[in-house]
Amino acid sequence: MNEQDANTLLEAGILQQNNHDFEAADRAYRRVLELDPQNKYAWYNLGVMAHGDGRVADARADYDNALKIDPVFQSALYNESLLLESSDPDRAVELLKSLIDAEPKAGTAHLHLGRIWAQKDRDxxxxxxxRRALEDDPSLRSQVPEEFR
Structure with missing residues (x-):
């Protein structure tokens, strides 16, 4: 099997995941990783499924594996920051800052960073x-706490 086979399996896994056949998607992604252990998309999608299933440790490990391959993989940075926003806000801040460095106009990243700062009383x-979140995406206004609008 080659890279084309891994890509075909990845596409099948994504389709299965979208159809809520998570067992089949899991098998497909794990097979992709047997063929290509550096496939950040397979790691990321395993993380998404674990995250959705409430398996926090597995999700974090999968997102971390994706980020070892591509430290500025925006989707993995964002999802892992959401996963850690309550339990490890300092790590979430690091991830959000990395995301913002890669994509300065990431309105939702600014929004989540603002929430963490507000929780830490860093008004x-x-x-x-x-402000940055709303500059980047005015539709986020309803998600900004009233006292910061």
Whole structure:
């Protein structure tokens, strides 16, 4: 089997995942990783499924594997930051800052960073991030806490 086979399996896994056949998708992604252990998309999608299933440790490990391959993989940075926003806000901040470095106009990343700063009573930092979020995506206004609008 070759890279084309891995890509075909990856596409099949994505289709199975979209059709909520998570067992088949899991098998497909794991087979992709046997063929191509550096496939960030297979790792990421395993993380998405684990995240959705409430398997936090597995999701974090899968997202981390994707990020070892591509440290600026925006989807993995964002999803892992959401996963850690409550339990490990300092790590979530690191991930969100990496995402913003890669994509400065990532409005939702600014929104989540603002929420973390607000929880840490860093209101000036929170206000700055909420402003950036709204500059990048005005549709996020309803998600910004009232006191920061």
């Amino acid at each position: 000036d930092d929170a206000a700055k991030e909420f």
